[in-house]
Amino acid sequence: MSSFIAPATVTSERDLVEFSVADGEPVDPRAPKGYSERYIHSEIFKRYPAVQAVIHSHSDAVVPYSISGVPLQAAFHMAGFLGDGVPVYDIAKFYRPQDKRDLLVRNIPLGESLAVLFGSRLDAEPEHAAVLMRGHGFTVQGSSIMDAVMRAVYTQQNALIQTTALLTHSAHFRAPLGEQSQDDQDMDPESSEPTYLTKEEAADATEMTLWSGGRPWRLWLREVESQSLYVNMA
Structure with missing residues (x-):
């Protein structure tokens, strides 16, 4: 996933963080900060x-x-x-x-x-x-x-x-009755x-x-x- 930046501003692999599906934690403990909602992704992949x-x-x-x-x-x-x-x-x-x-x-x-x-x-x-x-x-x-x-x-x-x-x-x-056709009025x-x-x-x-x-x-x-x-x- 992208690190803690707007995804559209990712320019290279340096802007990405690899997370473990098992626990949603970074594979590299020295990785830059990531998104807090990564568990949306990890738990769907896991299941x-x-x-x-x-x-x-x-x-x-x-x-x-x-x-x-x-x-x-x-x-x-x-x-x-x-x-x-x-x-x-x-x-x-x-x-x-x-x-x-x-x-x-x-x-x-x-x-x-x-x-x-x-x-x-x-x-x-x-x-x-x-x-x-x-x-x-x-x-x-x-x-x-x-x-x-x-x-x-x-x-x-x-x-x-x-x-x-x-x-x-x-x-x-919901138009005024006078502006509706008879079929519309009957519906x-x-x-x-x-x-x-x-x-x-x-x-x-x-x-x-x-x-x-x-x-x-x-x-x-x-x-x-x-x-x-x-x-x-x-």
């Missing part, structure tokens, strides 16, 4: 051997779905991996008396309690690609770096699309909602991204290479 990459994000587009009670669901074809709902991790249920109440996953017990939400069976393939974290953000896992990055990007895009759909739906069905706005991917659509869309993901991935690589923000001295 699910098939996972090869973990990404944690504070996306402000996603956070509302961690606190509103509105489930984040697959709203478009590139986010089929979200299925019909993403688990929400509420860290308040797992604090120990000595833990800081700052919502950070600072230790093994908290990391383990988060990792469990990805799947109920130890050492099995994770059942969920993403888990929301109340008032904090979200975490995704993947079978490769590309897989995890795509899931992180499309989780955020799905949240933006779903929010727009919910706002549009609410504005339309109960409380029982209707935006149309999300079905279980079958979500499964097939997830499979589709496995063979089509190389196209956006190569574009993103090119965008990073052309940005002066990113410096690669490796």
Whole structure:
């Protein structure tokens, strides 16, 4: 992982810290300071051997779905991996008396309690690609770096699309009666909602991204290479 700097400012291996999956501690005791939430990553890797990459994000587009009670669901074809709902991790249920109440996953017990939400069976393939974290953000896992990055990007895009759909739906069905069609007036706005991917659509869309993901991935690589923000001295 990156040392205690903004990940986008990593320029070489000197800015990286290697941690042990077993305990989340630096392999080299002389390593520079690392992130306190490394236990998010170590505990997911420990529980699910098939996972090869973990990404944690504070996306402000996603956070509302961690606190509103509105489930984040697959709203478009590139986010089929979200299925019909993403688990929400509420860290308040797992604090120990000595833990800081700052919502950070600072230790093994908290990391383990988060990792469990990805799947109920130890050492099995994770059942969920993403888990929301109340008032904090979200975490995704993947079978490769590309897989995890795509899931992180499309989780955020799905949240933006779903929010727009919910706002549009609410504005339309709650318009003054004189501005609604007869069909709209006959429809109960409380029982209707935006149309999300079905279980079958979500499964097939997830499979589709496995063979089509190389196209956006190569574009993103090119965008990073052309940005002066990113410096690669490796």
